Amino acid sequence: MSTKIVDRKPLSFFENSYLPTLVSGLKVTWKHFKKSAIQGKPLTMEYPEQKWVVPQGYRGAPYLVKDQDNNTKCVSCQLCEFVCPPKAIRITPPGPNGAPADRKNAEKSPAEFEINMLRCIFCGLCQEVCPEEAIFLQKDYSLTGESREEMVYGKARLLQLGGIHGGIQKWKHKLEEAKEQEVFPVHAE
Amino acid sequence: MNVFDYLEPTTQFVIFSAVKIALVFGVTMTFVAYAVLAERKISAWIQDRVGPNRTAPPIAKYLPVIGPILVRLGMFQPMADGLKFLLKEDFTPAYVRKIYFWLAPAIAVIPAFLTLAVIPFGSTLGNPENKMVIADLNVGILYTFGVVSLGVYGIVLAGYASNSKYPFLGGIRSSAQMISYEIAMGMSVVAVFMVVGDLNLGAVIQYQAKYGWMVFHQPLAFVIFLISAFAETNRLPFDLPESESELVGGYHTEYSSMKFALFFLGEYAAMISASAMMVTLFFGGWTLPFISEPASSLLGGLLHIAIFIGKLSVLMVVFIWVRWMLPRFRYDQLMDLGWRRFIPLALGNILATAIVLAFISI
């Protein structure tokens, strides 16, 4: 495919004098100046006071969650550690002599669970892969710290930040999904 | 004042001049700082942003109503900016030509401030002998042009000293640009001085007080002077020496900290002196249509200085505003505008003025 050369319209004398450009430039700048300086409606937000409304499905920082009985949901299966692309997650399993899980329907919980937020790319694979639905990408987007060590979030901190993920009971929605799939829609062909 | 009278006239002159120099320097520095703030604020507003509105020293809390307003307007920002420039790491790359690299920022600043020496920024203060101009030269405008023409060295040397591609290109561009537009600028004011008949800037102001502002006598000269001033101070749309989208930062790519701040200072000081020149040459200096007599009282003198600074501020806003109105010129367009349009136009203006003046004198 060859390049098509488009003829430019030759400028008239009036246009060549730069005056129309000046006027239109003044018009545009004045419009914006009026909006933000005189009417006081700039497009930007003043961050710490006004906060952005995070949309549904936003992928923020991954935190561990607890179930409705305030028990740790994570069972230290290490699937997330395995799947994590930047290797941001590090789980220390409890080991043979470790403490048992604090809920009845689980065998163990992690001795330590660390996410390095400097490495995390917020891809959401950990949430996707978790069989226990124990880790969720939540809506935090402003993670700050004064040192690298501080940005490695430990288990206690992750649980505290994640909070109780209300309403979600283990396997409940899987059951619903399964039930849905039992009723096949019958199409009249 | 009485103690003053006992001193010799020469000593009095020296003391008075020193005070004037110190004051003008101080006021200009403050003005530069707040011009930077104005630039940031107006730019922000034009881009639908808010601009600096946080920086507050501890005392701001104790000012009842005005404190929050000042903080909102960013009035304390320049102090923080200055402090930041002072405290940043002063980095000198290993491959630069050291001596020139260190000298260039200083050379860029000095001419801009020297220009202010001949600007009459007020009429008189106290007694009629105290003229509000540092050096009342009879070749005022020539002095200005001479000093302004030295301003190019700072930029060229910065480009040369950095020993790297982008600054070098910036330096080369700037040397050609400044020489070209100096010619147009000089030619445009010739017409003004033909009308006035004196090179002293005080005489220009006296003339304007009597016959009205020069911008109405010589509109073409004003337009050429204004646009050339944009080119001389490297402001958009003629900021080719530093154009950040083509040359990264142009001549100051390799500079940081206080050395960079000096370039910054030089640019704004040059803008201020260009505005001051325009106020003096075309807008009647410290006069207004109904205030044209040299001040007899202290208050009147201060009022004249205030008028001057007010006019100066308006022109500074024009400088800042135009930055967002027009896109940057291409280099050949810049040269074309300078050599093929402004110089012939200015020459034609001189000719027309001469013909009109000849007819009037007959």
Added chain:
Amino acid sequence: MHASLNHYLVVSVLLFSLGLFGVLARRNLLIIYMGLELMLNAANLALVAFSRYNANLNGQVMVFFTITVAAAEVSVGLALIVALYRKRQTAHVEDLTSLKL
């Protein structure tokens, strides 16, 4: 001792000699050119001093002309150097020995 005409003339002579030395001893065309400028400036100084101490402005007019001519001379001279550099890739007088380009 008060500065008189002779003081200025001596400065002028010394400056002229410096320029001459530059022209004779340096090998870079551009620096030779600067030596020439120095000599011109020395002559200018002498002319201005003469003008001042003879109460006569003719000398100053002459200096005005000299400066203008110098500007013209520099523009042509530098253009020649640039053209020469394009042909030979050098601005060094020792390398410019042949009569033909």
Added chain:
Amino acid sequence: MPDITDLLFYGFAGLALLFGFLCVANPISRSPVTSAMFLVLTIVSLAGLFILLHAFFLAAIQVLVYAGAVMVLFLFVIMLLELKEEERRKFRKFTVGAGVIAVAVIAGLLLQAVFKAVPFGTGPTVLAEGLTQPLGRILFTQYLLPFELLSLLLLVAMVGAILLTKKELK
């Protein structure tokens, strides 16, 4: 006791000679840029001397034309040609010796002429003032023809410079 103008004279003269020396025979740097910068300083010092001689207009022109335009042109060409190679070459002993001798002879002759012509410290008391207006008057009356010719010379120089620096000479 010498008054302030004398002190200024010695200051500016000393500076002009020092910078002039550093321009043509800089012992530290052979870079053409350094030479050009010292020439600029020489020119500015000379402008100071012009002011002492009450040639205000010429002082301004000196800075404006020489320092502001001519020397920028020099710098422009130096940077354009990128003269790195030349910086490293040394002076040759023979040329320097010959140069010094020639210069000494000429300087001696000139100095002798100066000392013979007028005795030191004397001169007329009526001094010329190089203000703009009288200079302009004499320029546009007595020297009108040379002035007009100069404009022609500048035009020719401009055309010549443009032709010479064009890429291909035909």
